[in-house]
Every structure is written in structure tokens, then in C-alpha cells.
Amino acid sequence: MIRKFILCVLLPLALMGCGAKSEWAPDEVVAQMAYREPGPSTLTLMTMINNRSGSGAHTALVINASQRVIWDPAGTFKHPRIPERNDLIYGVNPEAYKVYKSAHARETYHVVLQEITVSPEVAEKAFALARQMGPVAQAQCTGSTSSLLAQLPGFETIGSHMFPKKLMMSFAKLPGVKTEKVFENDAGDKATAFGAAKAYQPKTF
Template identity: 55%
Template sequence: MRALIMAVCAFLALASCAAPPGEWATDEDLARVAYRHDGPPRLTLFTMLNNSTGAGAHTSLMINGSQRIIWDPAGSFKHETIPERNDVIFGVTPAIADVYTRFHARKTFHVKIQQLDVTPAQAEQAMQLARAYGPVPQAQCTRSTSSILAEIFPGQITQSWFPKALAEEFGRLPGVTEQVLYEYDSDDNSKVLAEWDPSKV
């Protein structure tokens, strides 16, 4: 009975990992928007946390390697000008990284942002694992992200269903820096993307 209760709690905690998977941008679209940030190879773990309870709601991972992408498993961040393929968002310029982060921060949730500079090989491995993973079922955002990180940091990161648990493990890796983003917009965060005009960036 306890196992059943835990499973139900895990599902409810991860309810925001609820977008239908299967977006498939063309090769031409991906080549057109490919972007590499001029900073160091880096992994940025995003953890969305409930402001009232502290419970985790969503996990995603930005990867800066030969290009910069966001692994957004079962995420709800969608815009017609931002190509996505199987939960991987491409062409992550500073403007897109900013709107992505603000999209998830609102009056009921804040975003923990954890950054870790890695080797070029580790960044590339993370990118390849994310691109090869395929569409992620609902409520498995942390499970999928932790499985990727566990391959890069064996013995330091374990597979988990829980966003807070993964953030705590990631935060113990040497060199991780953290910041937190609070915003107090309406829970209807769709307006963040609706009002975003990439031509004006």
C-alpha cells in the first residue's frame, strides 16, 4: 500500500511534465537555428519548485556543447519559431534561454538554476544522450534527465523520479553554482510565449 501511495505522490508531484511528446523538426530547421554559446561547455539543470510546498514539479537540462540545446522532457514550452525534436529544443540563444526560464517561474513556482562547467567530451555525451533518448512519457521528466546525468557522472548521480532529489545530488558535484528565479506572473504562463516576439530580440 505504501508503494502505491508513493507512486501516486510521484505522479502528482511531476504533473507539470505533461505535454504530449513527439515534436519532430526537420533537419533543415535544426541546421538553420543551430547555435553555440561562446561560454564554456556547461550543463545547466533547471528544477521547478512549488512556492508553497517546496515540492518539485519539473526537471530539464540545458547543454552547451558543439551547440546549445535544452532537454525538456515532456515539457510544455512550445513556440512555432523554436524547433524541437523529441523533447530537445534547438537554437537556444540567450533570448530563448531567458524566455524558457521565465516561462516556468510564476506566482506558484520558482526555478532553481544549477550550472556546472564540464569537459567538451561530457557536454557532447550529454547532447548525444538527449538526442537519442526519444520522446518522454508524461511525469518522467526527472527519471529521464537523471538517467542521462547518471551516465555522465556514474556513482555520483542516481536515477530518480523526484526533481528535488536530483537537484540535491547535482548540487553536490564539485563546481556547481546555483541561483533561483522568482517571478509573480499569473499561473497562466502561456502569455509569456504568446507575448514573445523573436524578431524584436
């Protein structure tokens, strides 16, 4: 049990980190970059998995409500042209979404995406909760995400989890979940992945 706790704390730091941060993008930037993915309202749980050990390393949640955002609690993803307010990333258009996934998926880690369709009201509540929760303390990425989900109608049984794979397995039991895995073969270090991600230049920023 002690070993598992140590892994939960250290592995996220080795990937994108569970490290507290405080960011606040200006109102005009957030408004300018606002994007909603066409189609139904959805929640997508993202779990970063170590390709060598199979351990979970980080948890994030994509919320497609009145706009699409990424709840990235205690993550260290940072891009000069993708606005963030504490742990909530705005402007998640297809290009920005690809950049985020690509920054996490590499030789040493892959990303598991679990998408579920929800009502607009549930998606909007998730968005509101995410706006209220950040910034999240170090090593609390999974705990804060499971807490957010458990407050949503239809997700009351999700439970409270501290380990990314535990939440991933609990989320998989929900009806209608669609799962996708993202693998990439670029260098396994964080600096290289972030360097490639920063090449993204959104036209509306």
C-alpha cells in the same frame, strides 16, 4: 510513500507537465536556429519548485555543447518559433532561454538552476544522449534525466531518481556547481505564462 508518488505524477502535470509528445522540427529550421553560448561547455540542471508546498514539479537539463539545447523530458513547453525534436529544444539563444525560464517561473513556481562546467567531450556526449532518448513517457522527467547524467564521465555517482528535488540535491553535491534561483510574480496559471512566452519572435526564424 504513496502520497509522494502521487505528487510526483500530478504536480508536473499542473506545471508544464510530464506528458509524452512527439515533435520533429525540419532540418533547415534546426540548422538555422543553432546557437552556442560563448564560454565553457556546461550542463545546467533546472528544477521547477512549487512555491506553496516546496515540492519539485519538473526537471530539465540545459546542455551547452556544440550548440545549446534544453532537454525537456515529457515537458509541455511549446513555442511556434522555438524548434523541438521530441523532447529536445533547439535554438536556445539568450532570448529563447529567457522565454523558457519565464514560462516556468511565476507566482506559483520558481526555477532552480544548477550549472557545472564540463569538458567539451562530456557536453557533446550529453547532447548525443539527449538526441537518442526522446520522447519520454509521462512522469519520467526526473528518471530520464538522472539516467542521462549517470552515463556521463564524472556523474556516475548521481544515482537514479524519480523525484525532482532528490536529483537536485544529488546534483548539488558535485564539485563546482553554481546555483541560481529564478522568481517571477506573474499569474500562476500555465496558460498566462505560455501566452506571454509566445510573444517571443526570434529574428532568425
